[in-house]
Amino acid sequence: MEKIDEHRSFGGVQRRYTHASEVCNCDMTFSVYLPPLADTRRVPVVYWLSGLTCTDENFVNKAGAQRIAAELGIAIVAPDTSPRGEDVPDEDSYDMGKGAGFYVNATQQPWARHYQMYDYVVSELPSLLADEFGTTLDLSREAIFGHSMGGHGALVIGLRNIDRFAAISAFSPICAPSEVPWGHKAFPKYIGDDKQDWYAYDASYLLANADNPEALPPIRVEQGLADNFLDEQLQPHRLEEAADKVGADVTVHRREGYDHSYFFIASFMEDHLRFLASHMGVES
DSSP: OOEEEEEETTTTTEEEEEEEEETTTTTEEEEEEGGGGGGGGGGEEEEEEEEETTTHHHHHHHHOOHHHHHTTOEEEEEOSOOOSSSTSSOOTTTHHHHHHHOTBBBSSSSTTOBHHHHHIIIIHHHHHHHHTTTTEEEEEEEEEETTTTTHHHHHHOOOOOOTTEEEEEEESSOGGGGGGHHHHHHHHHHOSSSSHHGGOOOHHHHHOOOGGGGOOOOOEEEETTOTIIIIIIIIIIHHHHHHHHHHEEEEEEEEEEEOOSSSHHHHHHHHHHHHHHHHHTTOO
């Protein structure tokens, strides 16, 4: 693992690393913010998953998360959105290939060799963090959140690993990718044509079919009502319907006038970090 960037921020430190990934068969990049408290004790970890076309740097540079993370004493880990490199397959479109890994484990060619983003986020990256930051990060206290495609990823990963994540939140998530154009484009190419295989990566389906809904972590969703993707691609009502079916703790906040951008994310970042921190036992 190699550190490629570092900046002091609100008494803590914002760093960026690259490392060889065995899961994705390429070099992967992630960012981590360590609050001042990490100098003296292990701190809980929140994972941020970004959306289509993004890298880890969009969140780091635009979300304004460092101030409140420093105050709360939590670390934020932000992986890239896909594998990268000359040998990594790609398409000439913003919603497939590089920058659009959809946090799935691809089973179809030519994607399967590299596009294993689910396993990367769930297994390989936390293992690397444990090895490299074991005296700094408390990986027994984790939460996860994200935006758009990353909101989809956070919901799916959180719902499939309820013993790991104390809480889940999302900005403008793709709530039912099996039912919308983004999923209809990406899922057949990554996972195949059998829709039953898609459901493992569909948060609304996972929620509606949860075996033990009482054990699910609380979920907070922020959705701008001026978001041009709202009706066609995001469809938070499907997540709400699934939550109502099983009695899950899901709250969707609809915000008049807000769009899909990082201006929206930054406006409510503090609310989300305080929500996640409170469920990890952090006093604010």
